[in-house]
Amino acid sequence: MPDNGGMPSVLPDGEPMPADGVLPAHALAGAADRPLGFYLHVPYCATRCGYCDFNTYTASELRGSGGALASRENYADTLIEEIRLARKVLGDDPRQAGTVFVGGGTPTLLTAADLGRMLGAIRDEFGLADSAEVTTEANPESVGPAYLEQLRASGFTRVSFGMQSARQHVLKILDRTHTPGRPEACVRQAHAAGFDHVNLDLIYGTPGESDDDWRASLDAAIGADPDHVSAYALIVEEGTQLARRIRRGEVPMTDDDVHADRYLIAEERLAAAGFGWYEVSNWATSREARCRHNELYWTGADWWGAGPGAHSHIGGVRWWNVKHPGAYAQALAEGRTPGAGREILGAEDRRVERILLQLRLADGCPRELLTQAGSRAAERFLADGLLAPGPYEAGRAVLTLRGRLLADAVVRDLVD
Amino acid sequence: MIDTPGHVDFTYEVSRSLAACEGTILLVDAAQGIEAQTLANLYLALENDLHIIPVLNKIDLPAAQPEKYAAELAHIIGCEPSDVLKVSAKTGEGVTELLDKVVAEVPAPVGKADAPARAMIFDSVYDSYRGVVTYVKVVDGKLGKRERIRMMSTGAAHELLEIGVSSPEMAPADGLGVGEVGYLITGVKDVRQSKVGDTITQFSHGAQEPLGGYKDPKPMVFSGLYPLDGSDYPELRDALDKLQLNDAALVYEPETSAALGFGFRVGFLGLLHLDVIRERLEREFDLDLIATAPNVIYRVIMEDGTEYSVTNPSEFPNGKIAEVYEPMVRSTLLAPSEFVGAIMELCQSRRGALLGMDYLSEDRVELRYTLPLAEIVFDFFDQLKSKTRGYASLDYEPTGEQRANLVKVDILFNSEKVDAFSAILHKDKAYAYGVRMAGKLRELIPRQQFEVPIQAAIGSRVIARETVRAIRKDVLAKCYGGDISRKRKLLEKQKEGKKRMKMVGSVEVPQEAFIAALSTDEGDGKSKK
Numbered sequence: 001m002p003d004n005g006g007m008p009s010v011l012p013d014g015e016p017m018p019a020d021g022v023l024p025a026h027a028l029a030g031a032a033d034r035p036l037g038f039y040l041h042v043p044y045c046a047t048r049c050g051y052c053d054f055n056t057y058t059a060s061e062l063r064g065s066g067g068a069l070a071s072r073e074n075y076a077d078t079l080i081e082e083i084r085l086a087r088k089v090l091g092d093d094p095r096q097a098g099t100v101f102v103g104g105g106t107p108t109l110l111t112a113a114d115l116g117r118m119l120g121a122i123r124d125e126f127g128l129a130d131s132a133e134v135t136t137e138a139n140p141e142s143v144g145p146a147y148l149e150q151l152r153a154s155g156f157t158r159v160s161f162g163m164q165s166a167r168q169h170v171l172k173i174l175d176r177t178h179t180p181g182r183p184e185a186c187v188r189q190a191h192a193a194g195f196d197h198v199n200l201d202l203i204y205g206t207p208g209e210s211d212d213d214w215r216a217s218l219d220a221a222i223g224a225d226p227d228h229v230s231a232y233a234l235i236v237e238e239g240t241q242l243a244r245r246i247r248r249g250e251v252p253m254t255d256d257d258v259h260a261d262r263y264l265i266a267e268e269r270l271a272a273a274g275f276g277w278y279e280v281s282n283w284a285t286s287r288e289a290r291c292r293h294n295e296l297y298w299t300g301a302d303w304w305g306a307g308p309g310a311h312s313h314i315g316g317v318r319w320w321n322v323k324h325p326g327a328y329a330q331a332l333a334e335g336r337t338p339g340a341g342r343e344i345l346g347a348e349d350r351r352v353e354r355i356l357l358q359l360r361l362a363d364g365c366p367r368e369l370l371t372q373a374g375s376r377a378a379e380r381f382l383a384d385g386l387l388a389p390g391p392y393e394a395g396r397a398v399l400t401l402r403g404r405l406l407a408d409a410v411v412r413d414l415v416d
Numbered sequence: 417m418i419d420t421p422g423h424v425d426f427t428y429e430v431s432r433s434l435a436a437c438e439g440t441i442l443l444v445d446a447a448q449g450i451e452a453q454t455l456a457n458l459y460l461a462l463e464n465d466l467h468i469i470p471v472l473n474k475i476d477l478p479a480a481q482p483e484k485y486a487a488e489l490a491h492i493i494g495c496e497p498s499d500v501l502k503v504s505a506k507t508g509e510g511v512t513e514l515l516d517k518v519v520a521e522v523p524a525p526v527g528k529a530d531a532p533a534r535a536m537i538f539d540s541v542y543d544s545y546r547g548v549v550t551y552v553k554v555v556d557g558k559l560g561k562r563e564r565i566r567m568m569s570t571g572a573a574h575e576l577l578e579i580g581v582s583s584p585e586m587a588p589a590d591g592l593g594v595g596e597v598g599y600l601i602t603g604v605k606d607v608r609q610s611k612v613g614d615t616i617t618q619f620s621h622g623a624q625e626p627l628g629g630y631k632d633p634k635p636m637v638f639s640g641l642y643p644l645d646g647s648d649y650p651e652l653r654d655a656l657d658k659l660q661l662n663d664a665a666l667v668y669e670p671e672t673s674a675a676l677g678f679g680f681r682v683g684f685l686g687l688l689h690l691d692v693i694r695e696r697l698e699r700e701f702d703l704d705l706i707a708t709a710p711n712v713i714y715r716v717i718m719e720d721g722t723e724y725s726v727t728n729p730s731e732f733p734n735g736k737i738a739e740v741y742e743p744m745v746r747s748t749l750l751a752p753s754e755f756v757g758a759i760m761e762l763c764q765s766r767r768g769a770l771l772g773m774d775y776l777s778e779d780r781v782e783l784r785y786t787l788p789l790a791e792i793v794f795d796f797f798d799q800l801k802s803k804t805r806g807y808a809s810l811d812y813e814p815t816g817e818q819r820a821n822l823v824k825v826d827i828l829f830n831s832e833k834v835d836a837f838s839a840i841l842h843k844d845k846a847y848a849y850g851v852r853m854a855g856k857l858r859e860l861i862p863r864q865q866f867e868v869p870i871q872a873a874i875g876s877r878v879i880a881r882e883t884v885r886a887i888r889k890d891v892l893a894k895c896y897g898g899d900i901s902r903k904r905k906l907l908e909k910q911k912e913g914k915k916r917m918k919m920v921g922s923v924e925v926p927q928e929a930f931i932a933a934l935s936t937d938e939g940d941g942k943s944k945k
Contacts, residue, residue: 012901039897232893260888281893297897311898318901343901353904360895384865407891409865412910 011309011320014341021089021337024344027315028093034315037099037296038086038122040079041307042107043325044072046142049175050241051203051234055309055323056105062325069329076114080121081332082306087125089337090304090314096127099293099303102136109139112147116154123155133157133197133292140186141178148186148193158197158291159190160230166220167213170206173251174234175241184224191225197289199228204262206234207242207251214262218269227289229275230282231266233259260405267401280360280404298357300350308338316345356411364391364398370414377413386410418538418597426685427813429539430457431464432612436538436553436597439467439522441514442489446472446480446502449488449780452750452809458492467522468493469501471514476504488777525595532623533557533616535592540610542661546578546601549586550610553597555627557618560591564619565602568626569611573619574602607661633665635683636743636814637690637793638727640671640708640836641697642679644916644927648703649678655701656680659693666693671728675836675920676706676930681728684710687793706930708836710793715741715817730835732824734875740822743789746771746815749800751808753781758803766791767820767842786815790840825850825879827857828871832921836930850880853933860929863887868923 045056062070069078100122102115115136122128135158136151148159163183165171171178183200190198200221204214221229234254236243245251267277275283279298284290296303305312308328311320319342322328331338345353351369358365370378378397381387386403387410403410418433434440440461444450450458461468470489475482486500501517503510535552543549552559559565563576580588581598592598604610615626643652653670660666667683684690690710697703714726719736726732747768749759753775760770763785771784787796792812800808825846827837837857841849850872857870861884872880895903917924 012905014901233889235893256887256889257885263889280891280895294896297895297900303897305897309898311901313897313900320898320901349904352907353900356903356907357895357900386865405889405891406865406887408907408910409887409890412907412914415907415911 011323011340012343014319014343017319017337017339017342019336021085021319021339023089023314023317027317028090029315031090031093031302031315032095034095035098035296035301036093036095036126037101037293037301037303038083038097038126039293039303039305039307039310039312040100040102040107040118041305041310042075042102042104042110043308044075044104044109045106046109047175047177048241050245051174051236053237053240054105057325069333070325072109074329075325076110076117078329078332079118079306082338083118083121083125085332085337086304086306095302096129096132097122098129098132099296100128100132100134101291101293104137106139106142107136108142108147112150112154115151115156119155128155135160135197135199135291135293137162138186139178140183143186143189145189145193148190148195152194157195158199159186159195160199160201160228160291161186161190163200163217163221164203165206165209165213166217167209170209170213170217173206173208173242174203180220184220187224187226197228198226199230199291200224200226202229202231202266203234204231204266205254205259207246207254209254209262211261211265214265215269218266222269222273222275227285228283228291229270231263231270232281233263263405264401276362277404278362280399280407298361300354300357316350318343318345352415355415359397359399359411359414360407362398364388364396365414367392367395367397370397371416373416374414377416381410381413426689427456427460431460432538434461434464434466436536437464437466438525438595439469439518441518442468442470442493443473444471444485444489446475446482446485447477449481449485450492450750450776452748452782452811455492455750455782456748456811456813462493469514469517469521470495470499471501471503473503473505475502475509476507484777488780491776527554527556527594529557529594531556532621533559533618534623534627535559535616536627537610537612537614537616540607540612540664542605542607548604548607548610548661549599549601550616551582551597551599552592552616554592554594556594556623558591558593559600559616559618561589563591565600565616566619566622567610568615568617568623570609570614572609574604577601577603605661607664612664633685635665635667636686636789637684637710637712638681639684639690639710640673640676640679640728641668641682641694642673642676642706642708644704644706646677651701652680652697652703652705655697655703656682658701659696663693665689673708673730673835675834675918675925676708677918679706683727687797706836706927707934709839709934711840712743712788712790712793714822714840717741726840729824729838729840732838732840739819741817742820742822744786744815744818745789745792745812747785747787747792747810747812749783749785749808749810750776751781751783751804753779755804755808756781756783759783759800759808762796762799762803763787766796787812788818788820788842789814823874825853826873827853828869828873829857829861829920829923829925830868831871832923834920834925837933846874847879850874854880854882857929857933858882858884860932861923861925864924866922 043056045058048058100119134156136156137160140161161183164174164176166180168180187198202217202221236246246253270283274285277283278290302314308325309321309323319339321338322340328338355365355369378387382389382392385400386406388398388400391398399407442458470493472482472485474480482502486497489500490497501510501514503514534556535554537550537552539551541549561579564573565576566573578588578601579591580586586599617623643649656668665685668680671681672678694707697705711729716724716726716733716737717739719738724733751759766787768785768787771786774782776782797810800810821843822840823843823846825839825841827834854870854872863884865886867886868884870882871878917926
């Protein structure tokens with residue numbers, strides 16, 4: 001159920017990591033002024049969903065490859081090894097963790113105690129800020145009141161449930177096993193367990209989903225009273241079961257215009273219910289309800305991603321871990337970094353990334369990031385109604401509703 | 417011995433080779449029978465009064481039917497089937513008999529051994545190590561080693577660096593005597609200095625009268641060639657210059673297209689010639705090219721009497737046109753008789769007029785048509801092959817011009833003309849072409865941020881319209897920590913792709929769209945012209 005913070009299964013090309021994982025000195029310069037977060041990846045799922053290409057493994061997929069080292073039972077201890085490695089690599093960096101996000105995979109396949117111990121390791125090595133946001137993704141089918149209470153007690157502050165749809169036939173295409181109504185019940189249980197912040201993930205544009213199905217899903221999600229909703233267009237990734245079924249003609253492909261329509265429906269329903277968009281696919285009831293951890297990604301802040309295939313970014317150095325849980329555990333057992341490769345971002349790379357990420361935000365990106373050619377493009381987008389004139393006057397490029405749907409096209413010209 | 421190319425485009429080469437011979441061996445595949453091109457070359461040889469020795473080769477093949485095809489050949493050249501030699505070059509069977517027959521039947525060369533030398537150039541080839549190699553037949557006199565020679569048409573003098581015979585590799589000799597065929601090398605670098613059809617004589621005390629030459633080959637088919645990457649233009653020019661060293665029939669001049677940038681309008685002898693040149697430019701010179709649809713030369717006479725020769729459809733004159741003439745060909749088609757109906761249907765749909773039809777044997781038919789050349793330059797041959805399961809063969813020769821009701825169809829994106837897509841068509845076919853092209857382009861042009869109307873028009877009259885709807889969604893739903901590198905790299909790739917787009921007004925057109933829209937082999941299996 002990797003719907004937030006999960007990583008795609010294909011790793012980028014980059015340069016090799018030094019064996020001890022040490023960072024170039026410049027990466028830590030001025031670190032104290034930047035927020036620091038942790039992403040913890042849990043690479044296990046009970047079954048693989050037909051649309052999923054994330055770095056996650058079912059028990060049968062792991063059998064015989066990586067052996068006991070990669071087992072779910074040992075996983076918390078293995079990951080804690082990486083947190084200790086992070087402490088060594090970051091040296092005397094004084095920062096506490098401002099956010100922690102546990103994603104997957106299905107984090108709730110681990111016991112609540114395991115999740116608590118992983119969080120505890122961060123608290124021990126780095127300290128948790130008083131107001132820290134600590135989120136875990138959760139599978140509506142595998143958590144109940146006791147589990148949620150345990151999580152809350154160990155320091156988690158936010159839960160994100162993979163709801164996807166309120167319609168049985170849509171869930172079936174997605175291979176989701178929960179029954180409609182179950183996610184809404186989870187939200188109630190999370191509230192009861194003391195969670196103030198609850199997210200529901202939704203997917204639109206699933207083959208066979210109608211506009212009305214989508215409205216029903218939105219209404220069900222809104223009715224459950226979360227303070228945050230993420231809504232993603234279904235991406236049919238190459239190599240997934242769903243891609244094969246579409247190629248064979250068993251299920252129809254959803255076209256982009258339908259995605260556009262569904263997005264507009266989402267904006268309309270969510271806005272009417274008091275949810276404001278703050279990122280292309282994310283809506284929250286207030287500024288406090290936004291996911292601060294994800295905001296780290298979009299603002300180029302620092303985070304350490306622990307777990308197989310996880311990506312990290314500290315001060316313009318990005319690296320990623322080996323994908324397979326067996327290889328990951330092996331590296332840590334031998335005292336090596338599990339990092340598979342890294343890239344050291346140049347000034348232009350960082351400028352481009354800031355534009356492409358911040359433009360997705362309701363706060364937009366500062367105009368000073370634009371070159372002359374980029375500014376000329378921005379003027380065109382203002383005239384075409386893709387950028388909002390008011391914020392632009394005030395110094396920020398902010399997408400209009402139509403612009404949000406064409407964000408990638410806008411970025412392509414703004415980075416000129 | 418001179419081996420000749422069989423294809424119709426190179427009839428010119430065949431005819432000049434025939435002029436250097438005393439006799440010909442008509443070599444036909446015993447498993448397939450005679451092809452239209454071979455038949456055409458046979459007629460050329462007969463016109464040259466050459467003695468013909470009919471031979472069936474490959475009689476060792478299991479599918480060979482020597483008796484059947486011997487009867488067919490006998491019928492065509494008017495001999496007895498028993499006169500047709502049966503040979504297998506692979507096993508050697510019958511080869512001795514063939515050579516004996518050549519000796520016995522081919523007449524000895526006639527010419528004056530003691531007259532001043534006159535040698536006919538029937539081919540010249542550029543060799544990057546040795547310069548131009550000139551192939552000649554000595555008609556009178558003799559040429560010796562190290563002799564100074566003179567080209568009779570230009571008066572240019574050269575020294576013979578080497579003279580020799582092909583056996584079949586080049587073998588230097590002391591000289592070439594009357595009736596002999598061989599090669600000579602003078603060190604010149606450009607085949608145009610050693611012009612096919614010219615006569616070579618000694619520099620001093622040379623002959624006064626040149627031999628009758630050949631007429632220059634005229635380009636029949638034109639196409640605009642443009643580098644995909646505009647910065648490759650100088651490389652394309654150099655490559656064409658190099659190819660021309662070896663191919664005097666290749667003509668080109670620079671042209672500019674609003675849509676495609678700088679390129680060349682290139683004239684070819686025919687479709688095969690075009691394919692060969694394109695292929696060589698891409699393979700040997702590593703150029704990526706866009707070629708406009710091949711077209712022929714039109715003669716346009718305006719009401720005020722001005723006359724234009726149009727080799728590029730986008731230059732078809734506007735204004736009051738009195739008459740348009742298009743080049744015609746006389747074509748010969750050979751096929752098994754079961755396909756006669758299909759061939760007639762095809763020729764009819766291409767404005768062909770049947771001249772005659774003969775049965776070469778019980779089940780093989782020769783059809784003769786006059787056809788507008790424009791109707792066969794695009795995909796006629798492919799259509800013919802597909803309608804006859806590959807059995808039909810085609811040959812054609814120019815036969816003047818005809819007045820025709822021709823119009824120019826323009827394609828417009830967003831009301832702006834795309835010169836590369838303009839085409840000259842018969843009025844009756846213009847509408848279908850416009851509809852098809854607009855439909856095809858609608859599939860090929862990616863959706864843009866605004867709606868793009870695609871129109872086909874004759875003058876100011878729109879005959880077809882399609883619309884590329886504006887794109888409504890172009891955003892990745894998810895962008896989290898693990899997606900950023902991939903996303904940035906994708907963006908870099910998309911920027912590269914954007915650079916390769918051609919701008920037509922404000923419309924971005926991928927190069928692939930030009931290639932696909934202009935290609936002859938792409939698509940729907942329907943005819944495109």
